[in-house]
Amino acid sequence: MALVALKNVTKSYPAPDRKGAEIVAVDDVTLDVEPGDVYGIIGYSGAGKSTLLRLVNALEPATAGSIEFDGREIVGLGERELRGIRLGIGMIFQQFNLFEAKTVRGNVAYPLKVAGWKRAEIDARVTELLDFVGLADKAGAYPDQLSGGQKQRVGIARALATSPRLLLADEATSALDPDTTQEVLELLKRVNREFGVTIIVITHEMDVIQSIATKVAVMDGGRVIENGDVFDVFSAPQNPASGRFVATVVKGVPSPAELAVLRERHEGRIVTISFRDADASQAQVFLELAAAGLDFELVYGGINDIQGRAFGHLTLAIRGADAAIDAALASIGARVEVTEAR
Amino acid sequence: MDRLAELGPDFWVAAAETLYMVALTLLIGGFAGLVLGVVLYATRAGGLMPNRVVYNVLNVVINFFRPIPFIIFLAAIQPLARYVIGIGIGNDALIFSLSIAASFAISRIVEQNLVTVSPGVIEAARSMGAGPVRTLCTVVIPEALGPLILGYTFIVVAIVDMTAMAGFIGGGGLGNFALVYGFRQYQPAITWAALLLIVVFVQVLQFLGNWLARKVMRR
Numbered sequence: 001m002a003l004v005a006l007k008n009v010t011k012s013y014p015a016p017d018r019k020g021a022e023i024v025a026v027d028d029v030t031l032d033v034e035p036g037d038v039y040g041i042i043g044y045s046g047a048g049k050s051t052l053l054r055l056v057n058a059l060e061p062a063t064a065g066s067i068e069f070d071g072r073e074i075v076g077l078g079e080r081e082l083r084g085i086r087l088g089i090g091m092i093f094q095q096f097n098l099f100e101a102k103t104v105r106g107n108v109a110y111p112l113k114v115a116g117w118k119r120a121e122i123d124a125r126v127t128e129l130l131d132f133v134g135l136a137d138k139a140g141a142y143p144d145q146l147s148g149g150q151k152q153r154v155g156i157a158r159a160l161a162t163s164p165r166l167l168l169a170d171e172a173t174s175a176l177d178p179d180t181t182q183e184v185l186e187l188l189k190r191v192n193r194e195f196g197v198t199i200i201v202i203t204h205e206m207d208v209i210q211s212i213a214t215k216v217a218v219m220d221g222g223r224v225i226e227n228g229d230v231f232d233v234f235s236a237p238q239n240p241a242s243g244r245f246v247a248t249v250v251k252g253v254p255s256p257a258e259l260a261v262l263r264e265r266h267e268g269r270i271v272t273i274s275f276r277d278a279d280a281s282q283a284q285v286f287l288e289l290a291a292a293g294l295d296f297e298l299v300y301g302g303i304n305d306i307q308g309r310a311f312g313h314l315t316l317a318i319r320g321a322d323a324a325i326d327a328a329l330a331s332i333g334a335r336v337e338v339t340e341a342r
Numbered sequence: 343m344d345r346l347a348e349l350g351p352d353f354w355v356a357a358a359e360t361l362y363m364v365a366l367t368l369l370i371g372g373f374a375g376l377v378l379g380v381v382l383y384a385t386r387a388g389g390l391m392p393n394r395v396v397y398n399v400l401n402v403v404i405n406f407f408r409p410i411p412f413i414i415f416l417a418a419i420q421p422l423a424r425y426v427i428g429i430g431i432g433n434d435a436l437i438f439s440l441s442i443a444a445s446f447a448i449s450r451i452v453e454q455n456l457v458t459v460s461p462g463v464i465e466a467a468r469s470m471g472a473g474p475v476r477t478l479c480t481v482v483i484p485e486a487l488g489p490l491i492l493g494y495t496f497i498v499v500a501i502v503d504m505t506a507m508a509g510f511i512g513g514g515g516l517g518n519f520a521l522v523y524g525f526r527q528y529q530p531a532i533t534w535a536a537l538l539l540i541v542v543f544v545q546v547l548q549f550l551g552n553w554l555a556r557k558v559m560r561r
Binding site for chain 2 (some may be wrong): 057059079080083084085086087089090091093095097098099100101102110111113114115142144158162168
């Protein structure tokens, strides 16, 4: 059973003025998040992904549709019941949103106080959490004494305090530099692996999805335009908008402009070979080209590793007799996808 | 100067009366103003407990009373003071009226400082299942504490100012002392002595406020 099941969920806001149309932030979204998933939701700003995330813990009420968390319908619940549900859902934020007036310890203890824990239990739990995120020595520090990465680690400790089954990450690494981003993503992976916490990650950065997510949904204009296993979406995006996101991290097929440059610099026929699960087929392709006595060089592309599976597009410039090239390409084309640039 | 020496004991009594009026007004008006300000903040549109009726009524009431010059307010509110605390004249009547006037001013300062608290922090508290009252008491007010202390420091100086009008309804204090013994008896030295002591009070209060705010904000 899905941990979070969204069915035809819509969120609209009243028109800003009397004449205007209402604003639809989330439009008829259906999505299942299974226990243990790291579910990435990617889209440009304004695509509705942050709103979608806030529907899951009902910080924003959905206008229509059904949202089930752990089998329980949350659309239409009262604020008081929702508070109970929110205790079981952690959330971290782009700007960390730490309580500046409380110490690190006070921040992490806060959700436990809300949950009504006893003081001794709170102390033990906070110590355990700070150990987990590697900030045991900062317990007495205030947030303004911490670096961005440390702040987000406090945010993660705070979000995990009540042992939630679900963690919502709202652009959690967008305010961090690349090194710190990796550090925080590694921590989130550990949270997922060691505690089995399901994570929904909102981001506009495809490399975040690449390094952490197992499933991905691409949002545009409030709709989910494509979703599935990260490997499938990355290796064969079905939608042009998804393709643009994939292109930000995957060096794929050269654009017409890039092709013109390649032609100027390299002789021969320009051919793009697309691999999925590349390891075995790659070697065979090169062997075959060499066996046909063709002269070739790699001019564009790369192989990517997604969740331990490799895929990619390699563009070659191949020189030799036309008939020999045609024969070799036909033979290779039986195994992998071959596209010749015209 | 001789006259001042003669009035010495009365001078110190007047000083004590001023401090008494300021302290009690700050306590009563400060608390009422905090409550009013928090209610204004919480009930405003998009607030933690939005309620248009409560917000608009409070807003109108506060805007009605705030521009009234205190000396007129003092006269106008006298029957109410007599009704509530049993006496319409003297220091206690002044404390009653001044607490009301101050609470309206303080409520605005409290509201203004609370709206500067980052919405993200409030959202974080909500995401942890905290209800609105808990969020107000344990997140919003502590987060705004530094600026709140500076706001209260600002208002306490205004309260010192307004206690000088106590003489108008038969109260005492340094303001009354300066008017009765200094101004009316052509003794500028006495007027200046009262004035200087008030300046000292204000300086000390301002210093304390700044120090406390800095301590709270750790900057």
